[in-house]
Amino acid sequence: MRVIDSHTEGEPTRVILSGGPDLGTGSLADRAQRLRNDHGWFYAATLAEPRGHDAMVGALLVPPTDPTCVTGVIYFNTVGNLGMCGHATIGLTATLAHLGQLAPGTHRIETPVGVVSAQLLDANTVRVTNVESYRLQAGVTVDVDGIGPVTGDIAWGGNWFFLTEFDQIDLCPDNIPALTQTANSIRTALQRARITGLDGAEIDHIELLGPPKSAAAQSRNFVLCPGGAYDRSPCGTGCSAKLACLAADGKLAEGAVWRQESVIGSSYDCSYAAHPSGGIVATVQGQAFVTSEATLIFNTADPFRGGICAD
Numbered sequence: 001m002r003v004i005d006s007h008t009e010g011e012p013t014r015v016i017l018s019g020g021p022d023l024g025t026g027s028l029a030d031r032a033q034r035l036r037n038d039h040g041w042f043y044a045a046t047l048a049e050p051r052g053h054d055a056m057v058g059a060l061l062v063p064p065t066d067p068t069c070v071t072g073v074i075y076f077n078t079v080g081n082l083g084m085c086g087h088a089t090i091g092l093t094a095t096l097a098h099l100g101q102l103a104p105g106t107h108r109i110e111t112p113v114g115v116v117s118a119q120l121l122d123a124n125t126v127r128v129t130n131v132e133s134y135r136l137q138a139g140v141t142v143d144v145d146g147i148g149p150v151t152g153d154i155a156w157g158g159n160w161f162f163l164t165e166f167d168q169i170d171l172c173p174d175n176i177p178a179l180t181q182t183a184n185s186i187r188t189a190l191q192r193a194r195i196t197g198l199d200g201a202e203i204d205h206i207e208l209l210g211p212p213k214s215a216a217a218q219s220r221n222f223v224l225c226p227g228g229a230y231d232r233s234p235c236g237t238g239c240s241a242k243l244a245c246l247a248a249d250g251k252l253a254e255g256a257v258w259r260q261e262s263v264i265g266s267s268y269d270c271s272y273a274a275h276p277s278g279g280i281v282a283t284v285q286g287q288a289f290v291t292s293e294a295t296l297i298f299n300t301a302d303p304f305r306g307g308i309c310a311d
Contacts, residue, residue: 084158086236157240
């Protein structure tokens, strides 16, 4: 299986160029469901130890159904599919540029949740225009074990998020274990209270927000992703969800730049335009760097060829 690895503002992406499972034809959503239902081995085998680690996100290239798109892609982590992934779209675009397949300019990419565009500004800098983002509910309070009541918003940015301003723990690298435990407890509380996204969808991303460390930024975040790893980048879909909440509250003007800092100090420059349906269309700009090219080998004699996932 041929892959290229990159990182976007610290968060890794593994692009699967060839050797992935045959998902047949149909919509991207149908093929993503087929990946989930028929090829569950694929997630941990390609991303988890011993070939990767829990924080790695995959991008499986597939033929698009939309002829105006340069590729189709199914994003996934060690435990399952992701709807959209901002950092991985930036990483994918930089990877295709590294391969000589994309020139500077704007390129359309088909994902299971819709078509996004990626503007390649230079070899490493990409501006992604996401699918429509919106806030579903504001001011939702949940009782969290060991913490008490926590109030936040539920929003869609290509994945489902619970976003909360959180001042009980400083959002810094030294506190990542405590932040991870807190975000996990919030996610468990949401599940226990049966609080969901649209049509009962699981809220699988938790975004804790606080003041920035840099004078150039407006906010800092800690984002817990499905599977239990935290996002090293400021999280592209999380930024989109955050902008949807800011827009709904009238706290950020259309076209104004919002710089979002991650827990490790990397940043995205974000802005939005209004969407006719009432949500927003967010743009997220960051940098990605290719780190390796490799061929993954799956030896039938290897007892851990299917990967090792932490429980």
